[in-house]
Amino acid sequence: MFHAIGSADGEEEKAEEDCPELVPIKTKQREEKEETSRPGAKIPVTVITGYLGAGKTTLLNYILTEQHSKRIAVILNEFGEGSALEKSLAVSQDGELYEEWLELRNGCLCCSVKDSGLKAIENLMQKKGKFDYILLETTGLADPGAVASMFWVDAELGVDIYLDGIITVVDAKYGLNHLAEEKPDGLINEASRQVALADIIILNKTDLVSEEDLSKLRTTVRSTNGLGKILETQKSRVDLSSILDLHAFDSLSISLQRKLQNVPTTQPHLDQSIITVTFEVPGNAKEESLNVYIQNLLWEKNVRNRDDDCMEVIRLKGLVSIKDKPQQVIVQGVHELYDLEETPVSWEDDSERTNRLVLIGRNLDKDILKQLFIATVTETENQTTHFKEDQVCP
Ligand SMILES: Nc1nc2c(ncn2[C@@H]2O[C@H](COP(=O)(O)OP(=O)(O)OP(=O)(O)O)[C@@H](O)[C@H]2O)c(=O)[nH]1
Ligand SMILES: [Zn+2]
Numbered sequence: 001m002f003h004a005i006g007s008a009d010g011e012e013e014k015a016e017e018d019c020p021e022l023v024p025i026k027t028k029q030r031e032e033k034e035e036t037s038r039p040g041a042k043i044p045v046t047v048i049t050g051y052l053g054a055g056k057t058t059l060l061n062y063i064l065t066e067q068h069s070k071r072i073a074v075i076l077n078e079f080g081e082g083s084a085l086e087k088s089l090a091v092s093q094d095g096e097l098y099e100e101w102l103e104l105r106n107g108c109l110c111c112s113v114k115d116s117g118l119k120a121i122e123n124l125m126q127k128k129g130k131f132d133y134i135l136l137e138t139t140g141l142a143d144p145g146a147v148a149s150m151f152w153v154d155a156e157l158g159v160d161i162y163l164d165g166i167i168t169v170v171d172a173k174y175g176l177n178h179l180a181e182e183k184p185d186g187l188i189n190e191a192s193r194q195v196a197l198a199d200i201i202i203l204n205k206t207d208l209v210s211e212e213d214l215s216k217l218r219t220t221v222r223s224t225n226g227l228g229k230i231l232e233t234q235k236s237r238v239d240l241s242s243i244l245d246l247h248a249f250d251s252l253s254i255s256l257q258r259k260l261q262n263v264p265t266t267q268p269h270l271d272q273s274i275i276t277v278t279f280e281v282p283g284n285a286k287e288e289s290l291n292v293y294i295q296n297l298l299w300e301k302n303v304r305n306r307d308d309d310c311m312e313v314i315r316l317k318g319l320v321s322i323k324d325k326p327q328q329v330i331v332q333g334v335h336e337l338y339d340l341e342e343t344p345v346s347w348e349d350d351s352e353r354t355n356r357l358v359l360i361g362r363n364l365d366k367d368i369l370k371q372l373f374i375a376t377v378t379e380t381e382n383q384t385t386h387f388k389e390d391q392v393c394p
Contacts, residue, residue, distance in 0.1 A: 043161045045134040050169030051178045051191045052140030055204035059236035073109040073131040145335040165246035168198035173208040196314040196360045198228045199248040223266040226276030279370040282354045283377040284323040293376045301393040309363040310393030318357035
């Protein structure tokens with residue numbers, strides 16, 4: 001795991017008292033299940049994000065109340081203003097609001113937290129054996145990158161859990177407005193950031209829009225994130241198997257190569273919008289050179305496009321060939337964090353070795369990014385004038 005100094009410190013320490021103790025409602029059936037859970041197995045965490053009111057809690061409530069065979073621990077974000085559903089979930093037998101772990105009839109656990117989900121997860125991990133999956137809802141304005149980074153950086157958590165994927169719920173009616181919103185400071189708006197980071201994008205509330213409007217939204221979302229899978233729902237009713245166990249961040253995603261091959265470079269659909277860029281460069285890269293390439297983009301931020309705007313990479317995914325490594329290597333990046341991980345798959349022969357990268361972000365120029373990567377593989381000087389070592393972007 002590589003991360004820039006000072007990049008992804010969590011806002012921990014706050015939610016200690018939010019999730020004190022589990023309400024014990026033990027059943028015989030549950031105890032039998034506990035015995036069957038494998039000791040030492042890592043628990044997947046799926047982060048659920050999406051703009052205010054998009055349908056995140058609706059999705060979690062659906063999962064909490066539906067009958068399924070999974071034992072899922074759900075961490076809801078702070079109670080929204082007057083959301084009846086959220087409150088009803090958190091009401092105890094004597095009608096008082098609780099902020100603690102509740103064990104539900106279908107095997108799920110539930111908790112609501114105020115600030116960072118990190119403490120809640122630490123508390124939750126003490127109840128190991130009672131669940132096999134964690135779903136975490138972020139607040140509507142959250143940058144899911146920060147939440148996702150938390151699972152990468154926190155080594156103590158890392159031994160028990162892993163980030164399975166990021167789901168972004170988009171409001172079909174207001175999603176386009178949210179995506180087009182211009183921030184006065186020129187920063188990328190939250191809605192776009194959330195879509196850019198997603199492995200799964202759920203276009204929810206399709207009952208409220210015409211097929212024409214839905215199609216516009218679909219096109220815009222696709223142009224932002226060419227990699228994520230798009231699902232369409234009403235009341236966030238989605239087949240659980242299509243959103244869980246994605247292994248989006250680890251080397252178990254063996255189908256990654258095939259998946260990456262089908263990702264096209266997209267055209268911007270909104271001013272200043274985020275796009276997806278993909279390219280392939282044959283050959284091997286030295287590990288150090290590859291690190292420099294990625295770090296220039298994610299840390300140094302000294303790569304610019306033709307208009308001299310800084311390239312901002314939000315998500316990076318790729319399959320690369322590293323010199324002297326027989327196995328294919330996955331590269332994953334979220335904001336300033338990235339990771340290189342060997343897959344169990346070996347390159348068959350040298351002629352097959354290639355690097356395929358997918359970058360999602362703003363001001364990206366495919367030709368420049370590719371040219372810089374070719375220089376990385378061939379170990380030639382950076383010919384491009386768009387690489388400015390001494391000019392760091394704000
Ligand atoms: N018409 C319609 N309404 C929906 C649908 N899904 C959710 N809603 C409603 O939209 C409102 C917001 O849903 P929530 O699930 O609370 O949204 P959220 O993303 O958790 O919202 P915050 O946590 O406040 O950011 C609720 O009143 C839901 O009942 C849908 O498919 N169609
Ligand atoms: Zn909510």
